[in-house]
Amino acid sequence: MGKAKFTSEDHIYLQVAGGIEQMIAEEVLRIGDKLPSVRVLSEEYGISMGTAFQAYYHLEGKGLIEARPKSGYYVRFNHRRFPAVPNVIQPEPVTSEVTVQEMIMRILRDIDAHDMVNFTLAAPALELLPAAKLNKSVVYALRNGKDHCIGYENTQGNADLRKQIARLAFNWGGKVRPEEVVITSGCMEAIVLCLRAVTQPGDTVAVEAPAYFGIYQVIENLGLKVVEIPSDPTTGADLDCLQQVINDMPIKACLLVPNFNNPSGSCMPDEHKKKLVEMITRLNIPLIEDDIYGELYFGRHRPKTCKYYDTKGLVMHCSSLSKSLAPGYRVGWILPGKFLEQVSALKMMHTISSPTLTQVAIAHFLSIGRYEYHLKNLRKALHTQCLRYIQGVMQYFPEDTKISRPQGGFVLWIELNKKVDTYKLCLEALKHQVSVAPGRIFSNSCNYSNYLRIGYGSPWDDKVEKGLKTLGNLVKKMM
Amino acid sequence: MGKAKFTSEDHIYLQVAGGIEQMIAEEVLRIGDKLPSVRVLSEEYGISMGTAFQAYYHLEGKGLIEARPKSGYYVRFNHRRFPAVPNVIQPEPVTSEVTVQEMIMRILRDIDAHDMVNFTLAAPALELLPAAKLNKSVVYALRNGKDHCIGYENTQGNADLRKQIARLAFNWGGKVRPEEVVITSGCMEAIVLCLRAVTQPGDTVAVEAPAYFGIYQVIENLGLKVVEIPSDPTTGADLDCLQQVINDMPIKACLLVPNFNNPSGSCMPDEHKKKLVEMITRLNIPLIEDDIYGELYFGRHRPKTCKYYDTKGLVMHCSSLSKSLAPGYRVGWILPGKFLEQVSALKMMHTISSPTLTQVAIAHFLSIGRYEYHLKNLRKALHTQCLRYIQGVMQYFPEDTKISRPQGGFVLWIELNKKVDTYKLCLEALKHQVSVAPGRIFSNSCNYSNYLRIGYGSPWDDKVEKGLKTLGNLVKKMM
Numbered sequence: 001m002g003k004a005k006f007t008s009e010d011h012i013y014l015q016v017a018g019g020i021e022q023m024i025a026e027e028v029l030r031i032g033d034k035l036p037s038v039r040v041l042s043e044e045y046g047i048s049m050g051t052a053f054q055a056y057y058h059l060e061g062k063g064l065i066e067a068r069p070k071s072g073y074y075v076r077f078n079h080r081r082f083p084a085v086p087n088v089i090q091p092e093p094v095t096s097e098v099t100v101q102e103m104i105m106r107i108l109r110d111i112d113a114h115d116m117v118n119f120t121l122a123a124p125a126l127e128l129l130p131a132a133k134l135n136k137s138v139v140y141a142l143r144n145g146k147d148h149c150i151g152y153e154n155t156q157g158n159a160d161l162r163k164q165i166a167r168l169a170f171n172w173g174g175k176v177r178p179e180e181v182v183i184t185s186g187c188m189e190a191i192v193l194c195l196r197a198v199t200q201p202g203d204t205v206a207v208e209a210p211a212y213f214g215i216y217q218v219i220e221n222l223g224l225k226v227v228e229i230p231s232d233p234t235t236g237a238d239l240d241c242l243q244q245v246i247n248d249m250p251i252k253a254c255l256l257v258p259n260f261n262n263p264s265g266s267c268m269p270d271e272h273k274k275k276l277v278e279m280i281t282r283l284n285i286p287l288i289e290d291d292i293y294g295e296l297y298f299g300r301h302r303p304k305t306c307k308y309y310d311t312k313g314l315v316m317h318c319s320s321l322s323k324s325l326a327p328g329y330r331v332g333w334i335l336p337g338k339f340l341e342q343v344s345a346l347k348m349m350h351t352i353s354s355p356t357l358t359q360v361a362i363a364h365f366l367s368i369g370r371y372e373y374h375l376k377n378l379r380k381a382l383h384t385q386c387l388r389y390i391q392g393v394m395q396y397f398p399e400d401t402k403i404s405r406p407q408g409g410f411v412l413w414i415e416l417n418k419k420v421d422t423y424k425l426c427l428e429a430l431k432h433q434v435s436v437a438p439g440r441i442f443s444n445s446c447n448y449s450n451y452l453r454i455g456y457g458s459p460w461d462d463k464v465e466k467g468l469k470t471l472g473n474l475v476k477k478m479m
Numbered sequence: 480m481g482k483a484k485f486t487s488e489d490h491i492y493l494q495v496a497g498g499i500e501q502m503i504a505e506e507v508l509r510i511g512d513k514l515p516s517v518r519v520l521s522e523e524y525g526i527s528m529g530t531a532f533q534a535y536y537h538l539e540g541k542g543l544i545e546a547r548p549k550s551g552y553y554v555r556f557n558h559r560r561f562p563a564v565p566n567v568i569q570p571e572p573v574t575s576e577v578t579v580q581e582m583i584m585r586i587l588r589d590i591d592a593h594d595m596v597n598f599t600l601a602a603p604a605l606e607l608l609p610a611a612k613l614n615k616s617v618v619y620a621l622r623n624g625k626d627h628c629i630g631y632e633n634t635q636g637n638a639d640l641r642k643q644i645a646r647l648a649f650n651w652g653g654k655v656r657p658e659e660v661v662i663t664s665g666c667m668e669a670i671v672l673c674l675r676a677v678t679q680p681g682d683t684v685a686v687e688a689p690a691y692f693g694i695y696q697v698i699e700n701l702g703l704k705v706v707e708i709p710s711d712p713t714t715g716a717d718l719d720c721l722q723q724v725i726n727d728m729p730i731k732a733c734l735l736v737p738n739f740n741n742p743s744g745s746c747m748p749d750e751h752k753k754k755l756v757e758m759i760t761r762l763n764i765p766l767i768e769d770d771i772y773g774e775l776y777f778g779r780h781r782p783k784t785c786k787y788y789d790t791k792g793l794v795m796h797c798s799s800l801s802k803s804l805a806p807g808y809r810v811g812w813i814l815p816g817k818f819l820e821q822v823s824a825l826k827m828m829h830t831i832s833s834p835t836l837t838q839v840a841i842a843h844f845l846s847i848g849r850y851e852y853h854l855k856n857l858r859k860a861l862h863t864q865c866l867r868y869i870q871g872v873m874q875y876f877p878e879d880t881k882i883s884r885p886q887g888g889f890v891l892w893i894e895l896n897k898k899v900d901t902y903k904l905c906l907e908a909l910k911h912q913v914s915v916a917p918g919r920i921f922s923n924s925c926n927y928s929n930y931l932r933i934g935y936g937s938p939w940d941d942k943v944e945k946g947l948k949t950l951g952n953l954v955k956k957m958m
Contacts, residue, residue, distance in 0.1 A: 123631075131627035138836065142617055148610035152602075152806040185664055185830040192829055201680045201702060218828045223680060327631045328835030349697045350671055350829070351664040355837050356807030357617065 013054035016045055020055070024064055024075055031387040032460075035065060035073040069300055071380055076387065083394060086264075086402045086415035088238075089209070089447045090230045103423055104213050104441050111435050117467030118458070119436040122212075122262050122410045123323055125458040128381055130374045134326060134365055141360035149357040155348045157183025157333070158356065161363035165333050168366070171295065172305045176335055182343050183354050186332040187292045190318035192218055193350065194334060195253065197342040198286045198316075199224055203252040206245055208237040210413070210442035210451070212262045215255060215290075226444055227251065233404045233413055236261055236268035239276055246283055253286045259303050260293035263442050263453035264413045265406030267297075270304040277309040284314070286339065291319045292332075295375055297408040298383040313337030321362065323410070324378060325371060329358045381459065382410065389456040392465060396472030398479060414452040420478045422452045428474050434467045491526055492533035499534070503543055503554055511866035511939075514544060514552040548779055550859055555866065562873060565743075565881045565894035567717075568688070568926045569709050582902055583692050583920050590914050596946030597937070598915040601691075601741050601889045602802055604937040607860055609853045613805060613844055620839035628836040634827045636662025636812070637835065640842035644812050647845070650774065651784045655814055661822050662833050665811040666771045669797035671697055672829065673813060674732065676821040677765040677795075678703055682731035685724055687716040689892070689921035689930075691741045694734060694769075705923055706730065712883045712892055715740060715747035718755055725762055732765045738782050739772035742921050742932040743892045744885030746776075749783040756788040763793070765818065770798045771811075774854055776887040777862040792816030800841060802889070803857060804850060808837045860938065861889065868935040871944060875951030877958060893931040899957045901931045907953050913946045 041052040059065045066076045162178035169176040184190040201223030209228035258268040307317035320332030336343040404413040422438040439451025520531040538544045545555040641657035648655040663669040680702030688707035737747040786796035799811030815822040883892040901917040918930025
């Protein structure tokens with residue numbers, strides 16, 4: 001930060017803050033960079049610790065830097081050129097049969113190709129996951145699991161794992177008993193079982209838009225119809241609109257991702273969640289809550305879940321460890337509330353039970369506190385990556401690009417100039433070894449044709465930067 | 480066998496055979512007992528090896544003993560009091576909505592209770608499975624699998640595992656390419672995916688009766704209707720009847736267990752399989768073939784599969800390792816023929832992919848030849864158990880009891896006097912710490928109310944014997 005001495009004690013903190021602000025503006029300090037500790041700052045500038053604190057408070061108040069729990073201060077953004085957030089699109093609130101999207105298959109086809117820069121996945125890079133420590137838990141399970149984990153596991157799931165999942169619910173204030181947990185093969189099976197438990201083919205389900213394409217696919221595949229509820233990139237599903245839709249047509253279930261929606265990154269404020277649960281309780285409509293990103297928050301506190309506000313067992317809470325610990329272990333769960341029996345029977349019919357070994361290993365990993373420890377590191381890494389990717393998009397994309405401000409999760413939701421067809425852009429990008437998801441696959445109404453989802457699960461490096469630069473250049477060419 | 484010397488060489492083999500036959504009749508030698516080797520026999524009786532062979536050939540011809548490949552001669556049965564096989568029941572060939580069977584839940588509820596003698600499971604006792612060797616393959620997978628197996632696996636399944644599954648098809652003469660295999664979470668998921676790939680809710684599926692109750696449950700649950708095809712306890716589904724049913728109503732798929740059907744133990748002769756596949760090919764009806772017990776044959780050769788005779792890709796072959804290697808690993812597969820694309824898409828929507836670690840471990844276990852080695856031992860053990868259990872039922876059950884003659888698999892299908900309601904019997908048995916499956920749960924037409932399925936997956940011991948004795952006494956009381 002360079003050394004300097006101040007003679008006047010008056011407003012010294014403003015001078016220090018101003019210096020830092022200038023460095024941010026000139027991109028000497030970039031988004032995600034860690035700032036010196038308060039102690040180091042006070043020593044470098046020859047000021048008191050209190051004054052150093054004051055400088056950081058001032059910059060935090062301006063939104064330029066932020067404190068991260070137990071980690072220190074980080075550059076948050078350069079507000080002089082920060083772009084607008086993407087617009088909300090109002091989907092037509094009419095029932096429509098979901099159609100299979102060939103686009104998805106095309107985009108996913110080459111995703112594993114060698115040398116591909118992959119912005120398509122909404123998942124952490126494997127280097128961010130604690131594989132070696134997890135291996136130890138597997139070896140533990142082989143040695144200590146009943147019959148070396150070779151036998152069938154209970155249909156509802158391993159008892160120790162269900163205890164740990166119940167414990168995990170403490171993080172959002174949940175009081176869950178192990179008997180209320182059903183272990184699944186990832187969150188996708190959780191959602192399938194929930195949908196099958198509360199709907200029949202031909203029924204209509206309310207889903208926010210934009211939403212993860214897998215959700216539309218599974219709904220179509222189960223012979224269900226979908227109504228899209230518009231979702232704000234900051235606060236999530238529009239509850240007034242949802243109420244209107246429920247008034248207008250027979251909705252058999254709602255399926256929402258309240259925390260860090262994929263792709264918009266929105267996080268429904270807790271008071272909205274409360275209101276939402278009151279609404280569905282009044283109308284006796286089950287709510288399937290996909291909370292797969294809930295633990296990956298960047299702020300000081302984990303956002304609550306809808307399940308937290310559930311008094312009648314109507315919220316079916318779904319989550320998994322696929323986005324936060326071990327995608328390949330396929331360990332997810334449901335807190336199905338009053339639908340426990342139906343969900344368990346369906347689990348039995350679908351797969352009898354989930355594998356024993358992975359359940360016992362994960363239960364051990366969680367029980368010795370390694371998951372919480374890992375999460376702390378993962379959250380920090382993702383937060384930094386998020387900010388760094390935003391900066392990259394700002395640097396290489398056209399001026400009128402709009403970018404979401406996720407407060408958790410893995411993805412940026414980007415709105416480009418209306419002239420840009422992002423599906424064409426994605427096909428073009430594939431030719432340049434860059435894979436990215438076009439907006440249209442996140443809706444069932446052909447909206448978002450100028451939107452793009454960029455996953456920031458991979459740590460920032462030259463390859464990523466080059467990939468974003470390539471994308472930005474392609475966008476500019478298409479305008 | 481006692482020492483003896485023969486002076487006349489004429490018909491000495493008949494004298495030796497006669498002595499052994501008497502020992503079998505008097506139950507000095509019991510079903511499943513191993514006979515001395517030909518060499519030992521020749522030494523003991525002071526006869527030539529040729530004469531000793533002749534004696535065994537003679538007894539084998541009479542059906543009293545049998546040669547098992549690479550193992551020697553075993554007592555097969557005591558034909559003087561061997562019971563009849565159960566009768567075929569002709570189900571009414573009318574479409575009926577499958578109803579949920581509370582019986583199943585009741586029977587399964589206490590299955591894990593302490594001290595229960597468990598005849599309900601159609602699975603091997605865990606002590607028959609090679610847990611320690613499998614552990615080594617898991618450790619191998621942790622060390623050598625890509626990214627320590629923490630990442631998502633391919634939706635269709637691990638490439639090495641698919642190679643091994645293709646290789647396994649050699650056992651029944653199949654020529655399968657790894658690209659034609661889809662890995663599933665056990666055989667149950669395989670069947671669900673196949674049914675969903677070729678049917679819509681409201682469609683009708685032909686199923687043999689009796690059949691595993693899980694098949695009826697899943698069919699009901701998918702909103703499908705079922706037509707039952709009568710099945711002979713020796714030769715399996717009645718093909719003339721199937722042809723008639725197909726002529727009479729729109730059948731969208733057939734679901735059969737041609738090899739060692741659960742519960743009847745029937746094995747469809749290979750020429751029937753050929754005829755069956757020709758029939759469904761002519762009529763363009765997909766056949767879902769559940770071959771989960773196919774490797775567990777007691778004879779010299781593995782029975783063929785329907786898939787072997789498939790020329791048009793209409794046979795969807797399903798199997799798993801849950802009954803032969805590791806129930807808790809949940810590794811099954813489909814050879815879906817022409818429905819590969821639909822099945823893969825459904826797999827993606829249901830669970831994204833199966834767990835990576837278990838797939839890599841099983842691939843390794845198979846690749847080093849350990850599965851084939853294990854199967855040889857398992858087949859021998861099951862064959863012995865089968866014969867020993869038959870003997871036990873003969874000893875403790877009433878004279879008029881009829882017993883199936885399975886040539887593979889895990890279960891005996893037992894017909895009792897018509898006066899005996901086996902569901903009541905099962906509830907009564909539970910009070911005596913004996914769990915067994917009543918016949919009625921294996922059909923959708925309230926048939927088999929005096930039938931019983933006894934699993935012989937557990938090695939014979941005093942507890943098993945006591946359990947059979949208890950059951951036999953309860954049956955006698957109910958007559």
